[in-house]
Amino acid sequence: MIATEPLPEYLVRRYHGWKATTYAENRAWYRRLSAEGQRPRAMVISCCDSRVHVTSIFGADQGEFFIHRNIANLVPAFTPDGDHHGTSAAVEYAVSHLGVTQIVVLGHSNCGGVEGGHAMCSGQAPDLDEKTSFIGRWLDILRPGYERVKDRVGGEAGMTPLEHEAVLVSLENLMTFPFVREAVEADRLSLHGLWTHIGEGGLMQYDRESGTFQPV
């Protein structure tokens, strides 16, 4: 017996409301999506943070984005060692099976994951350095980015430089996957790096010419 509880009533009510409105109004399309399968244009790699919903920012509806969300929107490097790699599996599925034509990595301000990564890399969070810390081991992915910006992060700039690095490290790591690189080189896939400011609603994108993030 698995220790589950009934769904709280407020969610039950809201679900029934959705069923009677949004669902009812889009039934025909949802049935086609169900029968014919999804055909998303883009994969989005975003953070789990409750304040960042990419479907809201881009007015996206069911069927548009294949969305992977993890702590600090990180992608590890290609490591075909036979272990479980949830992010790598999601990227493989999106590129090799669904044939998405874009991968968008979306970072954000006030990222608790990035802040933890900074604390760990700068020696202020020994608990995250433990082998048993899943958060710490996951944030190890961000170390190369920390090394690049450690002199610029903190103070007035805050965590923004490292939040940008969380996007850039992921974009770099994406290119270590042979199927990603091939698709990019064959012009079947493009990569995009974004960063959003939660409080101000700003959106910046990585500009390859200048090597900086610029307002969209």
Add this chain to the structure above:
Amino acid sequence: MIATEPLPEYLVRRYHGWKATTYAENRAWYRRLSAEGQRPRAMVISCCDSRVHVTSIFGADQGEFFIHRNIANLVPAFTPDGDHHGTSAAVEYAVSHLGVTQIVVLGHSNCGGVEGGHAMCSGQAPDLDEKTSFIGRWLDILRPGYERVKDRVGGEAGMTPLEHEAVLVSLENLMTFPFVREAVEADRLSLHGLWTHIGEGGLMQYDRESGTFQPV
């Protein structure tokens, strides 16, 4: 230089539309969320599938749900081996740092991941059995569920029994994490198993008494 491209125009336009409307109307709240941090009530573990957006189904707004999305909404068992474990890191962050009071695992119909898992476990997809297949290795998590329902899956029942197992295996694995078990036993956290039918907009929840999924 990272090989990024400018954000496609249709997304740029939609973003500016969101900024001028939804953002503008909720600016004060988004600023508070930014300044004071998130305090989500629930973590949702859902699939990357573009047809399943939990925020839509539950009428949720920014700040309500901490959302992790991966292939087939799977949670691996507790394995503190020092490797990258994105899902485990997300669960640890949600429970130990944010103190969410619910974890909802949301499965769905027509799940390509589960279908792949079935093909692999039943010997029809040798490529997924390769050590180099990230998708296959990720779907290994589902094997115990496959063993339980292999006689009932397929045919008229379709993949539904195995899609339900993808929820149940995750709920079981969640309880292997000491910090999850402790929180559940101390009544600080409850677990919920859901499955949604994309085409019909249905929602079922796991009922611990009967051991079956029942309509919400």
Add this chain to the structure above:
Amino acid sequence: MIATEPLPEYLVRRYHGWKATTYAENRAWYRRLSAEGQRPRAMVISCCDSRVHVTSIFGADQGEFFIHRNIANLVPAFTPDGDHHGTSAAVEYAVSHLGVTQIVVLGHSNCGGVEGGHAMCSGQAPDLDEKTSFIGRWLDILRPGYERVKDRVGGEAGMTPLEHEAVLVSLENLMTFPFVREAVEADRLSLHGLWTHIGEGGLMQYDRESGTFQPV
């Protein structure tokens, strides 16, 4: 000795039912709300009328709305004279202490308070004009609204124009509070005017461009 009676049995039974179900299922969240305090996004100013429950209309759960309810959802003008002002105290607490980012004034059809205000202002209810009538003195707040619509109210339009005024007078008076005006001007707070039709379940909102109430 205060002349209280035991709680009627039907309420005792319902309470125990709630405790064993809704409370039990949400215990962890209620404990967090208790330990960490409330952080409501909005204040709602609504009528005491038993037919208007804002939490129902908006599928809201514990913790979402800070709710003040009085006769005819009225807000008096800023009057710092040292007397008891329950509504002003509630507004001050919501804005200055809790930092809510929205104030919603919710009027409604068939409002007995507004009807009384009309009778009084049009000279048909001398008892309400007495200094000793708390209802009459409270409804004095609505007089400026009555003056604006007295030629349009009654007959086919019924009390709707005056019910709308009960919302608009309150919105105007809210802006006479320095801390409300400051918060609005600093984009920390937005105001919203709503009116609901009890029998038809309709919801209208005040549109500042047209100066009219429009369906939501």
Add this chain to the structure above:
Amino acid sequence: MIATEPLPEYLVRRYHGWKATTYAENRAWYRRLSAEGQRPRAMVISCCDSRVHVTSIFGADQGEFFIHRNIANLVPAFTPDGDHHGTSAAVEYAVSHLGVTQIVVLGHSNCGGVEGGHAMCSGQAPDLDEKTSFIGRWLDILRPGYERVKDRVGGEAGMTPLEHEAVLVSLENLMTFPFVREAVEADRLSLHGLWTHIGEGGLMQYDRESGTFQPV
């Protein structure tokens, strides 16, 4: 022009969900309530606090409770001085016009208003003592209760004794209204004092025999 903003989209969606479900299922009753007027059995005087929704605790639906909510569920004494008295107007309307047969005063744990009242009465919040503090002036109503329990409040007991007093002071003040006293003495009206613990879901009622609050 009144500075209102459009209703946030998440509330618009939730409202439409309610309209298509709860409203649709109860249309006939809501129409009768609309056409024939309300006939609530009880008036409830409760706090604005977002964590206390009396309709939830008592499973109440539209039409059952006439609800007045203010800071700390306080009722001032009968003062027919011709000024605006929102709470007194609500009590008058409930008793003299609607003829409710019960008035329930519902206090609660972790009450920010009561805590403020304690700080003020014990000299630790000079700002609340200002004539211009609406919160302070409103909480003056609680002073007689503070005087009675000042030696027992704080420390291990926390604010509970004063939260109980917020209920008792209100019950006493209710009896200073001639129309309340008359109705009580004529057995047309009964008074009830309750206090709920937010985190534990407890409910206590005032017992006139022992002069204490006892579990319901």
